[in-house]
Amino acid sequence: MESTKDRVLQLLREHGEATVGSLAEALDIGPDAVRRHLDHLRAEGLADVREQRHGVGRPSYVFFLTEEGEERAPAGYSRLLSRLYHGLSSLDERDVQGRDGRGVLHSVVEIAAEQAAHEHQREVVSGSLEGRIDKTSAVLRGEGILDGWSKEADGYHMTNSACPYRKAAETSHGPCELDRRTIELLIDAPVRQVSRLVDGTPVCEYVVAAAVGDENKDLAEGGAR
Numbered sequence: 001m002e003s004t005k006d007r008v009l010q011l012l013r014e015h016g017e018a019t020v021g022s023l024a025e026a027l028d029i030g031p032d033a034v035r036r037h038l039d040h041l042r043a044e045g046l047a048d049v050r051e052q053r054h055g056v057g058r059p060s061y062v063f064f065l066t067e068e069g070e071e072r073a074p075a076g077y078s079r080l081l082s083r084l085y086h087g088l089s090s091l092d093e094r095d096v097q098g099r100d101g102r103g104v105l106h107s108v109v110e111i112a113a114e115q116a117a118h119e120h121q122r123e124v125v126s127g128s129l130e131g132r133i134d135k136t137s138a139v140l141r142g143e144g145i146l147d148g149w150s151k152e153a154d155g156y157h158m159t160n161s162a163c164p165y166r167k168a169a170e171t172s173h174g175p176c177e178l179d180r181r182t183i184e185l186l187i188d189a190p191v192r193q194v195s196r197l198v199d200g201t202p203v204c205e206y207v208v209a210a211a212v213g214d215e216n217k218d219l220a221e222g223g224a225r
Contacts, residue, residue, distance in 0.1 A: 004027065007027055011026055012063060013166065013167075016166060017062045018064075019063070045066055048064060049062065076143065077165050079143060084178075086111065091108065091111075106177075109174050113177075113178050114185065116178070120140070121186065129188075129210070132187040133149055134149065136187050146158055146159070154207065154209070155207055156208040156209075157206070158183065159205050161203050163204065190209065191208050194207050
């Protein structure tokens with residue numbers, strides 16, 4: 001079972017930085033308990049703190065991971081690296097000849113996304129787009145890629161409030177494209193990413209246009225169940 005200290009570490013990794021208050025709210029524990037865990041992380045060299053001023057009044061204190069803390073990779077990083085290594089090792093000389101790094105990365109990401117989708121495709125079986133979106137959201141929640149979806153006037157919105165590999169996403173769009181393409185392959189419909197946590201938005205958000213006749217399929221599936 002994951003310890004509270006590990007959960008603090010994970011939240012700092014996912015969000016980049018956090019206050020004692022925000023961590024206490026996320027973990028549903030008291031501020032004093034959060035401070036004790038942060039003191040332990042600082043003593044181990046895994047976290048540090050900086051003062052944040054907001055004009056007049058007392059400053060707040062923001063905690064963040066040190067380089068050593070960032071290097072303690074969670075499961076999300078392990079999966080990401082495994083899939084990217086698989087994609088890279090699947091390329092042959094013809095796949096890289098005459099291409100720049102961006103082009104090669106595109107091919108690696110495509111192979112990695114196909115692998116990720118293949119791992120879950122048996123769990124995402126539905127005759128309707130909405131059914132596949134619901135199942136995809138459920139299976140990718142375990143990987144930290146999605147944590148919810150809703151149906152809006154312009155289509156379906158799939159969201160994630162915590163990035164499983166924030167630092168990697170800050171330096172390359174590859175991880176975000178891998179997630180977007182994995183979702184696209186699983187739901188078998190075009191997917192647009194419209195926001196990213198690393199750009200300062202509250203969530204990573206993906207939009208899928210509603211398919212014509214999809215509501216009728218959903219009704220039919222509901223009746224069959």
